[in-house]
């Protein structure tokens with residue numbers, strides 16, 4: 001009898017384990033489209049790899065545009081990092097070269113005199129030489145030829161087609177300037193109600209900007225585009241601006257931990273040679289932020305968000321001292337603005353644990 005009972009218990013246990021494993025693997029994965037001004041490693045590159053590897057996410061594609069880097073370089077960076085991580089199933093589509101305001105790049109130096117600088121000297125492609133095309137950018141940077149290629153389709157059309165093919169299911173992670181998304185919603189307004197939600201890294205609502213005293217880089221790079229997008233009536237908008245991003249300080253101890261985690265991973269060398277890696281290697285007191293990586297982290301685990309506020313939001317697109325500034329209205333707001341959840345704090349201890357979890361760093365062959 002005792003023997004029979006033991007067999008029965010172990011049988012029930014086996015069935016329970018099997019069904020719970022099945023239940024986890026059968027959970028629908030969050031379909032995410034990543035729109036990015038891609039760089040190597042921190043921050044856009046790491047944000048992309050986390051999403052590409054997360055078991056609860058299906059990364060539907062990566063669209064690139066100028067911002068941190070010229071779109072040609074960003075496309076090469078995206079392709080290279082996916083190759084390094086053995087991820088061949090995620091399509092990349094190249095998008096906008098320039099912000100919507102005509103001749104913005106030519107005017108940037110003058111504008112800088114007008115607005116003054118923020119606490120970050122980074123100006124992205126406003127201060128960089130434009131590569132001829134993505135292949136040249138790849139070859140010059142990596143000294144070899146790529147084994148993957150971006151789609152022939154423009155990023156704007158890729159966004160439109162992916163949303164239409166997956167109504168109500170796509171989360172957009174907007175971790176660069178908003179040009180691709182602005183043109184997508186202008187060209188195909190029918191996609192707005194079909195998007196499940198949009199999560200931005202952008203803006204600085206309750207604190208100073210980083211690129212100008214008033215504005216954060218992504219939304220300052222293309223204020224007209226950011227305004228079009230945040231004013232679109234999406235079902236849900238979540239924003240991680242500098243308000244939360246500058247609370248998670250990236251220190252040498254975090255860098256050392258990640259380098260250990262990435263032992264034997266090809267991204268380790270890319271991290272070491274990236275701007276952040278080189279700065280940490282040279283100066284143990286160097287600090288940085290992880291910006292876009294937080295967007296991926298809260299998509300993977302929304303319980304990382306510990307504080308947020310609901311406001312109507314907007315972006316100032318009037319050229320002047322506050323060009324590109326993000327605006328938050330708790331109650332009364334100008335006509336045409338939409339609501340968003342502005343994240344103001346995350347659990348940083350759990351964030352660093354997530355980043356060092358090896359399941360996000362498996363190399364796929």
Ligand code: BDR
Pocket residue numbers: 043044068122175176201210216217218291292
């Ligand atoms: C944002 O600007 C870019 O430099 C980063 O990738 C991030 O998206 C921070 O202001």
Ligand code: CA
Pocket residue numbers: 036037038043044068175176292
């Ligand atoms: Ca970015």
